[in-house]
Each structure stands twice: as C-alpha cells, then as structure tokens.
Amino acid sequence: MSNEYVKRKVALKDMNPCMICSKPATTVLFNQTLKDLIYTCDIHLIENPGFVVPIHSQEYNSTVAELQRVKLQLKVQASNGSGSWDTWVNKIFTKRNSSKDSENSDDTKKDETPTPVKEDQDKLPAIDYQSEYNKLLDKMTELQMKVRNFKLNDNMFQHRLQTKKAQQIAIAKRKKEEANYSNTKPEELEKVFSFPTVPSNDPNKKGQ
Known part of the structure; x- marks a missing residue:
C-alpha cells in the first residue's frame, strides 16, 4: 500500500x-x-x-536550495562588513570625519572624495541578494500553501x-x-430454529 x-x-x-x-x-x-x-x-x-x-514538488525543493545559497551569500557579506546598510552608512561618516581632522593636502582630499562612491558600488550586490532572498522566500511560502x-x-x-x-x-x-x-434449506432451518405456529380459526379447537 x-x-x-x-x-x-x-x-x-x-x-x-x-x-x-x-x-x-x-x-x-x-x-x-x-x-x-x-x-x-x-x-x-x-x-x-x-x-x-x-x-513537496521539485520546484519547491529547488527554491529551498536556491534560498539557502542566497542566505549564505548574505552571511558572507555581513561578516565582511558590507552586508548591512547601517555598517555602510557608518563607514561613510567615519571616512568623512577622518578627512576633516586630517592635515593632508588638497590633492589627498580629492583622492579620498570618491571613496563613498566605491562603498556604494560595494553595497549594490548586497541589495540585490536581499531582494532575491525576499522573492525566493515569498515563492517558497506560496508553494507550501499549494501542497496537495x-x-x-x-x-x-x-x-x-x-x-x-x-x-x-x-x-x-x-x-x-x-x-x-x-444457502441453507428450509428443513434444516426448522431444526435449528423454533418458529411460532399460526393460530387456528377452527371454533371447535378454541379452549383446548
């Protein structure tokens, strides 16, 4: 079975x-x-x-495997300090404060100016991974509800x-x-069971 x-x-x-x-x-x-x-x-x-x-369907299993892969990418980026929006913003302000306190030449400051743009470029993959993770999570939930x-x-x-x-x-x-x-014959049933007799209509047999 x-x-x-x-x-x-x-x-x-x-x-x-x-x-x-x-x-x-x-x-x-x-x-x-x-x-x-x-x-x-x-x-x-x-x-x-x-x-x-x-x-679950094969589509569900594939979605779960892809979700685990994206989740791992997010953890790697977080451990490198580039997977968090707050970390990225703090880095920008830290670099700006350092540039104000520094007594470097104007040329040096100009060289440091593009740094936030580089951080912004580093952040783009993290945003994409987070968006992909959310989409995969929604898809997995939808497939769970369709299980029959x-x-x-x-x-x-x-x-x-x-x-x-x-x-x-x-x-x-x-x-x-x-x-x-x-399949039992009537004669055999009579031997096994005692059937009641039908009352007689003969008036001479009453009271006997």
Whole structure:
C-alpha cells in the first residue's frame, strides 16, 4: 500500500469531525490504494510531522536550495562588513570625519572624495541578494500553501493499515455468514430454529 494521501475539499453538508481535534472539518486526506479517508483541519497539516509530512514538488525543493545559497551569500557579506546598510552608512561618516581632522593636502582630499562612491558600488550586490532572498522566500511560502500530497507518520500509517485489514476481515466474515444462511434449506432451518405456529380459526379447537 502506498503511503500517499491527497488533500481534497468536501461540501459543508459532507463535513465530518476532524480526526485530531474532533471539530467539523471539510478537508479530507484520501488514499487511493487504501481507500482511506481522513478528515482534518487545515492547521493540522502545517509543520506537524507527528501526523503528516508534506510531499513537496521539485520546484519547491529547488527554491529551498536556491534560498539557502542566497542566505549564505548574505552571511558572507555581513561578516565582511558590507552586508548591512547601517555598517555602510557608518563607514561613510567615519571616512568623512577622518578627512576633516586630517592635515593632508588638497590633492589627498580629492583622492579620498570618491571613496563613498566605491562603498556604494560595494553595497549594490548586497541589495540585490536581499531582494532575491525576499522573492525566493515569498515563492517558497506560496508553494507550501499549494501542497496537495502528504505522507502519514509511519506509526499512524501502520495503524490505519491494521484498522483497514480488520474491517475487511469483518466484512468478509459477515458476507460469508449471509451466504451460508441464504444457502441453507428450509428443513434444516426448522431444526435449528423454533418458529411460532399460526393460530387456528377452527371454533371447535378454541379452549383446548
């Protein structure tokens, strides 16, 4: 049996108690191979490995990998002192104050003038990485909300399997009993069961 459940929605008239909290639920997890239905609230499907684990698409996995790469780039830039806007601004003011206190020649000051422009150029990749990170984060969240396939917790899935097998055995036993009963001859049924007799309409037999 495949441990894969598909998320579906049912009408309000068909809702049933949630398996987790017993509140009315219109969300159903359906297993095609097991013919199993589990009613649940949507909130129980979010970060709940004790119940279910989402089966993400390849697009989601690629987005997560790219998000980790961009996040690492942001950490590297932050460790180099160029990944923070506040750090960049502080550097500019520090250099400006140093130039005012310095007794260097005018030529030296002119040479130092373009420094903030260089810092601005160094900052551009950090801004791009931050923007890319935010976009990837939004995309990952959007893909999380679109997940329709889930895998039950292994222990819970084994419990569902055992429950289904017990139900199938009970159904098969009942069908066998019904078949045996329908195939039994009337004479044999009379020997097993005592059927009541129909009262006689003969007035001479009254009171006997």
